[in-house]
Amino acid sequence: MLEEEFDFIMEVLESELRPYRDSHHVYRKLPEKGRAHEDILTEMNELAIRERTKWHSGYVSGAVYNGDDSHIDFLNEVYSINSQANPLHPDIWPSAIKYEAEIVAMTASLFGGGDDGVSSVCGTVSSGGTESIMLAMRAYRDWARTEKGIAEPQIVAPASAHAAFEKAAQCFDMELVQVGLDSDWRVDVEAMNNAISDRTAVIVGSAPSFPHGMIDPIEELSDLALERGIGLHVDSCLGGFILPFARRLGRRVPPADFSLPGVTSLSADTHKFGYAAKGSSVILYRDALLRRYQMYTTTNWMGGLYYSPTFAGSRPGALSAECWAAMLAFGEDGYLKATKSILDTADQIKEGISHINGIRILGDPLWVISFTSDEMDIYAVADAMTRRGWSLNGLQNPPAVHICITLRHTIEGVAERFVNDLAESAEEVSNSPGTMGVMTPIYGMAGAVDTRGEVHELLLRYADIQFKT
Ligand SMILES: Cc1ncc(COP(=O)(O)O)c(C=O)c1O
Structure with missing residues (x-):
C-alpha cells in the first residue's frame, strides 16, 4: 500500500518535469561540437516562455516578488x-x-x-x-x-x-x-x-x-x-x-x-x-x-x-x-508604494476568503494568508486550485494552505480571480464529500511518528528524480 502511494506521488511529481525532457534533447555528455549562441538562446527562450505565464500572471504564491518586465530588464543590464x-x-x-x-x-x-x-x-x-x-x-x-x-x-x-x-x-x-x-x-x-x-x-x-x-x-x-x-x-x-x-x-x-x-x-x-x-x-x-x-x-x-x-x-x-x-531604484518611496499595494491586495483577498463557506483564515496575518477548513480536506481544495492553474503552498500541523501576496497579485483582476477560484474549489470539494487531496495521505504519514521515516525516504526519492536525465 505504501509503495503504491509512493509510486503514485512520484508519478505526479515526475509528470511536472517530463514535458521538458520529452520535447528537448537530453544531454548526458558534452556536445561533441560547441553549439551556436543563437541556437542555445532559442532553446532556453522556449523553455522559459512556457514557465513564464504562470508566475508572470500572478498564479504563484511567493516565489517571484516583483517580476515586472522593466525591473527585470534593468536588473539584467546591471548583471551584464x-x-x-x-x-x-x-x-x-x-x-x-x-x-x-x-x-x-x-x-x-x-x-x-x-x-x-x-x-x-x-x-x-x-x-x-x-x-x-x-x-x-x-x-x-x-x-x-x-x-x-x-x-x-x-x-x-x-x-x-x-x-x-x-x-x-x-x-x-x-x-x-x-x-x-x-x-x-x-x-x-x-x-x-x-x-x-x-x-x-x-x-x-x-x-x-x-x-x-x-x-x-x-x-x-x-x-x-x-x-x-x-x-x-x-x-x-x-x-x-x-x-x-x-x-x-x-x-x-x-x-x-x-x-x-x-x-x-x-x-x-x-x-x-x-x-x-x-x-x-x-x-x-x-x-x-x-x-x-x-x-x-x-x-x-x-x-x-x-x-x-x-x-x-x-x-x-x-x-x-x-x-x-x-535598492537604489526603489528607494523609500518605491518600497512604500509597493508595500501599500501588497497590503491593500492582501486585505481584499482576506475579505474575499472570509465570505467563502467552510474556509477560515488562521490568525490575523498581514500579507501571508494561511487558510484551512473544518469541513473538508484543505489539500483537496489546494488540488482543485492547482487544476485552475494556481501554485499555492501546502502546510501541515495543522493541515492548511497559504498564499504569500507579492507584486504579481497586485495586477488588476488577480485578487478577484484568486477569491473566485477558491470559492469554486471549496464548493467543488464540499459537493463531493470524502474527496481527499493527492498529498493528504503523505501529510498524514509525516505527522505520525512511526511513518515519518517513510516520508523522509519519499523526499529523498523526489530529490533523486530531479537529477535524473
Ligand atoms: C521566514 C523565512 N525564513 C527563511 C526563509 C528561507 O529563505 P530562502 O528560501 O531564501 O533560503 C524563508 C523563505 O521563504 C522564510 O519565509
Missing part, C-alpha cells in the same frame, strides 16, 4: 555590467565590496541600526535566507562555546520557524528545541521561557513566520533573551522589506528589530520583497563581536592567508550589484 565580479578579490573588484557594505548599511538603517555611522549594527550579505540563518546559527554556536563555555549549544525556536533552523542544527551539530504556538499562531512565550536551558545559545522569533505570516512577540522574546543572557535572532527574511514600510504606512506592526535591546541578530532577504534577483540576503548583528564568529579565517593554508565571510568562497558579485541597484 558586473558579470565577472567576485567579492573574494577586493583588489580586483572594490566596487563589489562597496555595493555589499552599502547594502548592509541601508538594510541596517531599516531595523533601528541607524544610518549615522555611529550604530554598532553590522552584518554581511549572503546568498539567501537559509544561508543568512545558517551563518547566524553557526556564529551563535561558536560564540556560546567560546564566550560561555557551552560545549553543546542549543537553538530554541518556535515550531513555525523556517526549516533553515533545523538544517543549521543538523549541519552544525546543535540541538534544536521546538516550542509550540499560542492560539494566534505566535510562539508561546511561557513555553519558550520553560524551554530555555543553561545550554541555550540563542532563541528565535519570526517576523513574520513562513507558514502563517504571523509575527512572534519579539518584544517579550527580547526581555527573555536579556534576562537569560542569551542571543535572540529575528528571522525577518520574509518580512524585512515589508514591515518597516507597513509601519510607516500606519499599519499596526509590533517592534521586531534592534530598537529592542535583546535582539542580537536579524535576517532580511533582499531577494524577496527587496526585489533583488535571487541569490541575495542580509544578515545583521547588534555588534561586530558576534559577526566575527561568522567569519572563516585560515593562516596555514598552502594557498596563502584566506578569509571568507560566508560559506561560499568565490561569489557572484553581479548579484550584489543587482541588489544594490534594486
